[in-house]
Amino acid sequence: MTLTTLNNCPAPAKLNLFLHVNGRRADGYHLLQTVFQLLDHGDTLHFALRDDTLIRRVTALAGVPEEQDLIIRAAQLLQAEVLRRTGALPRGVDIAIDKVLPMGGGLGGGSSDAATALMALNRLWQAGLTREELMALGLPLGADIPFFIFGENAFAEGVGEALQPVATPDCWYVVIEPGVQVPTAAIFCAEGLTRNTEPVTIADFSRYLAEGNDAGGFGKNDLQQVACSLFKPVADAVEWLGAYGEARMTGSGACVFSAFGSQEEADAVLSNVPPVWIAWKAKALNRHPMLTVL
Structure with a gap:
């Protein structure tokens, strides 16, 4: 049976257990080291396929226009990638969000939402991208997005995209x-x-x-x-x-x-x-x- 909805998709918060700035690249990006810690607390997203090809956010978010939302931009990137691979544009989707994480809080809320959108739509559209391919697709939108798709607590380097799994305390x-x-x-x-x-x-x-x-x-x-x-x-x-x-x-x-x-x-x-x-x-x-x- 083909899925047409995915509800109650979690977008967990993250903490940086430490965050070191080791230098700066020629392009201005800072070289970082950190440990990302996932939390059992975050936003929740809901997805329902449409009969056209439009991607819509059906929840209003104060201060975040729909066209600037990382969720929408991530979904559009994946839709374009599916078109490139298959020659066919997948069905559009209505995306609702239960937003609890604050903006500008350092918890990765927007990046986590975008990562959850990529993972959910990869399934709904039967796109077949691997975890590594989704990470690469999300990186241009935000350096934290690959971590959430990586899906494990991680020691991160570079601009935050070079990830190794790491054990962290159960606390x-x-x-x-x-x-x-x-x-x-x-x-x-x-x-x-x-x-x-x-x-x-x-x-x-x-x-x-x-x-x-x-x-x-x-x-x-x-x-x-x-x-x-x-x-x-x-x-x-x-x-x-x-x-x-x-x-x-x-x-x-x-x-x-x-x-x-x-x-x-x-x-x-x-x-x-x-x-x-x-x-x-x-x-x-x-x-x-x-x-x-x-």
Whole structure:
């Protein structure tokens, strides 16, 4: 039986357990090292094939015009790739989204949504692209998209596209949304950004964990100091959460997280979060739930 709908497709958030800037390429892109951690918390997408070839987002998203949405752009890229391979344009699709991840939060929400769209439509359109082909298709849209299609926690290098699977702790995270959007470009263009952190290896990270250390204590986020200086709510969240454990900003901000060994510990911290912030807990994921449809 041919599928015409795929509902309740998860688009999980990610954390950068550390984020180092090691240099800058001639084209201006920064050379990074990070560990991406999937979370059991994120957006949910729903797909229904149409009888024409239009790709439509049927959910309004404030501040995100449909033509600029990474979900739509990813779907259009895949539709064009199917046309190139088969000579036939696949059916259009209506895409609905239950949006919970904040924009400009460093949680990879837009990239995760786009990756889920690519995986779901690869199945609905019976396109037959491999995981590696989908990763390559998504990379021009955003450096985080390949990670979500890769679907496992990963040690990442380059601009974030060179990925190796890595074991991470089975723990809970408390995440604070400070209530500001941090524009990535503003952080990477800042004069005060550290761009010469010494490279580490995946073995360094794994050895650190094997010694019984919390993953949140390895390395640092080189973007955090700049973001905290430009956006006081980020600095306030780091300071507040830091009273309970190692607190760190994810990505280029704005969200701040800390790891806890049990759900009960996470709940205890959540109960004390000042009401000025949105905060939530999430369990570490090992694999992306959408890998089952590839």
